[in-house]
Amino acid sequence: MRVELLEAHRSGKLMLFVGAGVSANLGLPSWGQLIAQIAKELGYDPAVFATYGNYQTLAEFYKKKRGGLGELRSWMDREWHKPSTDIKASDIHRLITQGNFSRIYTTNYDRWLEIAHSEFGVKYDRIASVADMVAVRDGHRQIIKFHGDFAADESIVLDETSYYQRLNFDTPLDIKLRNDVLSNSVLFVGYSLTDFNIRLLFYRLTEMWGRSPLASVRPKSYVFTHRPNPAAEEVLRHWGIEMIVSEEDDPKKALTDFLQELVT
Structure with missing residues (x-):
């Protein structure tokens, strides 16, 4: 040290x-799981969707499609703060x-x-x-x-x-x-x-x-x-x-x- x-x-x-x-x-959850969730909410195949860009780009796409991050942020909050932790x-x-x-x-x-x-x-x-x-x-x-x-x-x-x-x-x-x-x-x-x-x-x-x-x-x-x-x-x-x-x-x-x- x-x-x-x-x-x-x-x-x-x-x-x-x-x-x-x-x-x-x-x-x-990993960033990969976050991308898969974005794909699911937007109706894309997760494996294909992951090739479209990094998580910032895909989150930007989500925000434009949904008018905000509200639903995704709520999912992240739930998944990142499970009572079992x-x-x-x-x-x-x-x-x-x-x-x-x-x-x-x-x-x-x-x-x-x-x-x-x-x-x-x-x-x-x-x-x-x-x-x-x-x-x-x-x-x-x-x-x-x-x-x-x-x-x-x-x-x-x-x-x-x-x-x-x-x-x-x-x-x-x-x-x-x-x-x-x-x-x-x-x-x-x-x-x-x-x-x-x-x-x-x-x-x-x-x-x-x-x-x-x-x-x-x-x-x-x-x-x-x-x-x-x-x-x-x-x-x-x-x-x-x-x-x-x-x-x-x-x-x-x-x-x-x-x-x-x-x-x-």
């Missing part, structure tokens, strides 16, 4: 960024709540991070809009829903249009992110390094620091993965992001072991 990473965590200067891989450990059995979520993280940003729509904080007795404030920002309380951990929340259709970043709008990086949440990364190290968990959207986020964060007069004292940022990727490692290193690779093949155990070492 990197000394600088441990020190940033110990001092409360480490910000966590949580991706879909963390929710996947709960057995939630036992959050207390998730060591990953338990360890996240126990961590000394100054902020938790997430690109996940589901509420399992919030539910875990409630179940494990950690006070938090959920932030998905400007109204949420003004209601934050001292002593409460901030959970920032960077790609929206199932509670509000308009906040969901799922279709192409919403992704393109998000890529402008000029919303109140983006301004908050810029302020937060200036004084905290960032640790990314649960992300695929081949995902264009997260790589763009890495690049944007690097740009933010490059424009800052404090660039020379930029806190280190890290991304955890269980798969070696020399190409990504080299690119991210030039962007000021250090890749931490586990020797454990199983992604769930790899992340659990890493968080265990970090927070205990």
